[in-house]
Amino acid sequence: MNAHRPHPMMPVSNHDEISEQLAIVDMKAFLGLKIEPCQRLLLEKKVKPNFEAKKGEPARNHQELRKEMEKETSYQAWLTMNSVAQDMMWDAVGTCVDRQIEDLNKKAKIKNPKGSLTTNPGFEVPNYISARDIHRMPGNYHGTYGSEDVRQGALFDRGAVVYQMGRNGGYMNDIRGHTIVSHCFSRWSDIKPLKILDMGCTVGHSTLAIASYFPQAQTFAIDVGEGMLRYAHARAERLNIPVHFSQQNAEETNFPDNEFDLITSSAVLHETSGKALPKIFDECMRILKPGGVMSHLEVPSRMDDMDTWGRIRGDYEIQYNYEPFWKGALTADFHSLAEKSGFKEVTVGFQDATPKAVRGNKNFGGPSKGVHRSWLMISGVK
Ligand SMILES: C[S@@+](CC[C@H](N)C(=O)[O-])C[C@H]1O[C@@H](n2cnc3c(N)ncnc32)[C@H](O)[C@@H]1O
Incomplete structure (x- = not known):
């Protein structure tokens, strides 16, 4: 890659x-x-x-x-x-x-895929996603234009190269995925998951980075948009990293109880809602195996640490960049939420951003270095 x-x-x-x-x-x-x-x-x-x-x-x-x-x-x-x-x-x-x-639609037809794609024609997109075009992206995450269409995935992938301005790993846009693994390696240096789920994967930017560290594992990824997931599946296959994508709501998935060793998400929680957040944590608890790890990455800004300009800037994100849950996520007590869902060994803190995760690193727990140089990590054990 x-x-x-x-x-x-x-x-x-x-x-x-x-x-x-x-x-x-x-x-x-x-x-x-x-x-x-x-x-x-x-x-x-x-x-x-x-x-x-x-x-x-x-x-x-x-x-x-x-x-x-x-x-x-x-x-x-x-x-x-x-x-x-x-x-x-x-x-x-x-x-x-x-x-x-x-x-692109033709290229997305993959013969003999190693991973898979499961769409759900009756899927109900949560209203915190469907209410507005998040980031002002026309068609949003869930827009789909036919049964072979990949437009929203292609739009998001190419758009992210411009939007992130090279700060999230160039064309791969995967630094957040490496940072999630770096966080896991810093807390559990010998972690070796065999079944991984990435929630809110979009086109799989972080999913593939995470999967690349655990070639022995089966990796699953969910999101809400059919076209987005079709593109994600094709992208993963063409990068030779098998992932099982499915169209599902992270609040209530169809995975059985006690299924995963590691559940991740990257920059997803701030695009949900106050009602969805505890449900997502409860769902992680349900589908993780006992001893399994939950590790969510979020923007490294906390409302309490912001000065007046920072807060006004945050209002811009909500009102004009259509970030539905910006304020809620920046004020959420993630620690209590995770504990309420039953997680143990919960930590909430900043992990230095990295393009390469190293086992046993000590890059967690310091102050925030700002967006793109560090990320907030919320993690715990079932
Ligand atoms: C900012 S994007 C995440 C980017 C991606 N994880 C990465 O690191 O490149 C947020 C994603 O979360 C997804 N999402 C939000 N709420 C969700 C839910 N309840 N279930 C599944 N996906 C959700 C959105 O559809 C969107 O694709």
Whole structure:
């Protein structure tokens, strides 16, 4: 798996498409690195002091100050530019995918697969997914355009290369998967699962990285979208890593009790809901074998540690980037939730991001180094 080269299922971008995608990466970097710090300054040097001077007391919360920021032309422009850059990204990637969709659909037909794909025609997509196009991705995770279609998977895979701007492992986008294994190796240095489940796998970015450390194991992966999973299956087969994909809700799967040695998820919990979260933990408890390990990766930001700008920035994710459960996940007491589901040896802490997991590493338990350099890990044992 070479992070610097597109894998065989990756939509191919021609010269003009690459130029457009790179221009959008530059624009996103410019907005994040040059314009966003100005918004923080605007808040700290003008909006907050003026608001508090007028009021005669400190602002009660970040929402009060966000409303003041929303009166500023500069902030309005930043909100618009960020959203437009995101829409431009999906539009550019969508054009590239649609130009070759027939080829991609053909390539996704795999003869003699080593893994498998099970779709569920009656599947009910949870409403926290179906309510909005998360990340503004048109068609979202679950959009499907026919029984042979892989469009949403191709869109997500190519889009992630642009969206992550190289920070999650280039074309493979798999650093989070390596980081999950690194976390397991740091807590249980001799862990050797024989049956693994990755929940909310999308196109399998993290799933394949996890599976690559345990070639003796059978790896399963679930998500909600048929087209997404069809692409994930083809991608895994073409990368020669057998995985059994199925269309299932992580809250209630059809796996038997006591089935898995290791259950993982990567950046999934913040896209669920307050009601789903305990159900997912309960489901992990049900389908793990006694002694099995649950290991969820999440964004390494906690609301309590954030300053006012960080919280206002978080509101952008909810309101404009359509992250349904951003605030809920950043305030969730994962430790208690895991214990309530019956997990033992529960830890919640930061794991350094890595492209290669090493058994016995000591990279867990330090402070957060920020998104992409560290991740929050929630883990426990049944
Ligand atoms: C940000 S993506 C995860 C990315 C992927 N795990 C990786 O590391 O590349 C979130 C995924 O979680 C899936 N998801 C959210 N809720 C789910 C549920 N209840 N059951 C199954 N999948 C779910 C979404 O459909 C989406 O594909």
